[in-house]
Every structure is written in C-alpha cells, then in structure tokens.
Amino acid sequence: MVVLLVALVIVALLAQSALRQYGLLGGAPPAGKSADAERVPGGAAPASPDPSTAALPPRAPMERARAVEQTVQQGAQDLSRRIDEQTK
Numbered sequence: 001m002v003v004l005l006v007a008l009v010i011v012a013l014l015a016q017s018a019l020r021q022y023g024l025l026g027g028a029p030p031a032g033k034s035a036d037a038e039r040v041p042g043g044a045a046p047a048s049p050d051p052s053t054a055a056l057p058p059r060a061p062m063e064r065a066r067a068v069e070q071t072v073q074q075g076a077q078d079l080s081r082r083i084d085e086q087t088k
Contacts, residue, residue, distance in 0.1 A: 023061045 019025035 016025065
C-alpha cells in the first residue's frame with residue numbers, strides 16, 4: 001500500500017513538472033535556461049536572426065493545441081469526403 005502511494009506521488013510530481021514545462025501550469029519555467037538556450041540543442045549560441053525573414057508571433061500552448069485539433073479535424077473531413085466520392 002505504501003509503495004503505491006509513493007509511486008503516485010512520483011507520478012504527480014513528474015506530471016506537475018511536465019505541465020509547468022509546457023506552460024499549462026502556472027509558474028515560471030525552470031531557472032537556469034534562457035528561452036534561446038532551450039531552442040538550441042547542446043547549449044550552442046543561436047545564430048543571429050535574419051531581419052529580412054518574418055518571425056511568427058508567439059502563441060499560447062492552448063492556442064497551438066486548438067490549431068492542431070482544427071487541422072486534424074479538417075483532414076478527417078477531407079478524407080471522409082474523398083471516401084464518399086469514391087464509393088459513389
């Protein structure tokens with residue numbers, strides 16, 4: 001019984017840290033890493049940005065998730081429509 005409780009606490013702590021890392025749970029991201037350092041593997045310095053390219057505006061994680069959901073639903077509708085057309 002105690003082992004199950006310890007396992008549950010460990011899972012809860014891992015879930016909390018994952019949610020915080022994804023920005024779905026209040027709180028600051030882990031200190032010690034800057035936003036640029038997280039995007040570049042191996043801690044290398046990022047290249048200087050090209051001013052001629054347009055950067056995408058930052059979006060909230062929930063907004064990105066909704067966009068992915070909408071894309072998946074649109075793809076499912078297109079596939080369903082193509083299947084219906086072929087069965088006629």
